[in-house]
Amino acid sequence: MKQTKSLLEQLSVANQLLRWTVLTIPVAIIVGSLVALFLWLLDVVTGLRMQHEWLIFGLPLAGILVYWLYRIGGSDSEKGNNLIMEEIHQPGGGVPARMAPLVLITTIITHLFGGSAGREGTAVQIGGSMAGLIGKKLGLPAADIRILLMTGIAAGFGAVFGTPLTGAVFALEVLAIGVMRYDALIPCLIAAVFADIVCTSWGIEHTHYHIFYKANPFMNWLPFVHRDLWLLAKVIVSGVFFGLSSLLFSQLIHNIKDNAKAYIKIPWMIPVAGGIMIIVLSYVAGTTDYLGLGVYGKSADSVSIVAAFNPDSHISDWSWLWKLVFTAITLGMGFKGGEVTPLFFIGATLGHALALLFNAPVDLFAGLGFIAVFAGATNTPIACTLMGAELFGTEHILYFAVACFTAYYFSGHSGIYGAQRLEVRKLH
Template identity: 80%
Template sequence: MKQSKFSSFEQGRVAYQLLRWTVLVIPVSLIVGSLVALFLWLLETVTHIRWEHGWLLWGLPVAGVLIYWLYRLGGKQADKGNNLIMEEIHQPGGGVPARMAPLVLATTILTHLFGGSAGREGTAVQIGGSMAGWIGKQLRLSVADLRILLMTGIAAGFGAVFGTPLTGAVFALEVLAIGVMRYDALVPCLIAAVFADVVCSAWGIHHTHYHINYIDHPLVDSLPFIHLDVWLLVKVIVCGVAFGLSSFLFSTLMHNIKHNAQAYIKIPWLIPVVGGIVILLLSYIAGTTDYLGLGVSSKSPNGISILAAFEPNSSVNDWSWLWKLVFTAITLGMGFKGGEVTPLFFIGATLGHTLALLLGAPVDLFAGLGFIAVFAGATNTPIACTLMGVELFGTTHVLYFAVACFTAYYFSGHSGIYGAQKLEVRKWR
């Protein structure tokens, strides 16, 4: 390409844009990082309250009715959640209402207080998107700039809630459409995610730490150019297929539950009531409450949780992943609020645990692979999830992270948890 004689002027424009976006993004990061810190503190508080007062579970159907009416009275389009933010980025319309942030925060806390099986990513992203949209309106930004600011809100919310700013930035670029990424928001999203994570941590919020202790050894010692265990890589590919299929199962089941509930339960506020009753019955059948809430840790030291999935001799059983999948699909499909990602971590980690024992593979490594790969398949974001593996578990096994996430991405098909995600490039021709 011929070098422009105005290259120095172009670099000056680049420097100006970087400075401009830094100034625009800082208030987004400050507000979103602080609200996410409040959300995480409240989430931990209500989780311990529910552990101490098991009778709260019986109030889940009533909580569902309250959530329905809160959105009916004040939510309007806010009930569409993450999909509304993505639709506004694709095709600007009525905007993302600022009321989305307090509504989703309050209703997610209600869901967790009374035992719904949900996550936190959706709430954080909606907080980020609604606050970014509000700031953009106050500043009267152009449509193009508002789109980018909404993406920085996604990045800020995601990066702060998991303590993974690099993942948050790439996730905001990758999640909008299958097969393409938007690079016009690359630096603003990175700035937003990093600052929001710093702000969240400054409030004293600590994220869960996960560890993979397995050390890889080459299978063929006589071939020094092979730096990995080839047989283990084959097992990772096989499990990647299973992770992708479980992503497909979760997305399909959740969407079908939502569709059928709206089709067959004619009184809308009865939908969460029925969902709450079903969750109560499933808890009785399963004989445990470990599939409720986030599932990162358990009330009992010997309970089933994400952390337990990394231990070979834990209480995780062969069907723990399926139980959590069903609990979460019902909770979110029947009108309760929260995210899908942390339950996907649970599903993936416990499935990885089960497959590792079946295949004679390292449990902690495969729990970590499932952790990120099921998420990759359900959101169609394999690059972001590979980076999440690096940010959470370190760089030692990055090749296995990539193989698992990319394989799961392809075998999850064109389904996904976000209905507003566009299909730009098909996964096969």
């Protein structure tokens, strides 16, 4: 009897696995293709902006266009990632399919005219809206649509960064602080893997980062401990700074949104004011390096994420703060895009500065900041540790975990996603 019951359970598991594979692969194909289109367009407009720096003067007008596009066709779409998370927590009106073209077009507009924004938010919203559309067309029950929305998040995130494992875990971890739901584990992994395959099949190449530092297990006063304890101490201290910078970013972006709505009574004037502020800040900073994604710079001397891994690059100790302010204003004042790539910039440049201060390996600490500031701002330390392994290799995974977990604790209970629920407090 027990053997029969066990056999039936295994058949049920196999049936569910097959069912979710069939449901998830269409989501992955559509999302992977749309993300590939988005990344290609993003490269095109970033190149145009760098060639024609005068485009930044059109940012206030671009803000009006973004506002009216959402006013005409947006409805709840303006909530972005938060709407998808709300629908997963408590199904309501659904995620509209028009969210995908709206966020794609408005993000491209933001980047063309110099807004400091990222790309993950756009990819996640594309994933969520397409998953919601497929679920609705198939007439799936609310419980299944909830899981399908999570696969959309995983597919979008995994495809846009080329990190499918991170995308799968991120979709499970980002919904609530302190808990992970495993009922969508396999569907999310399938979606993220296939979306990444589809995206790269379109010829999209992701940026490669390298950490050349090699750990020396003998740099330790305790021969039986196979870690550099002095370096580990520096990583812990740096993790505190990474977490505090995450907290600063989250609070600043929320405060800017709230104050803009409170003091600027004409809604379309909010992005206009934000565009003017970005133009003025560019002149105050004396550079355009803090516009756009910031993955690469216009010249060899530019401040960028890639440059942060180079110990000989000319990066100011305050480059991370400049990018933080530029991005908080851009997104807080109504422009569209993601927060994650700017968080990579903030973390990598802060890690660069801390490495020089602590006499530590610059490339390692740039990589630690890259993932740890993101971990603190999104409250996803496990996903970000895995991202470190996917992007930089597994040799330094202990340092990745220590930096991400420390940043997570010191980033407080706020985050960049207002719909993220607090299930388990970080300190009891």
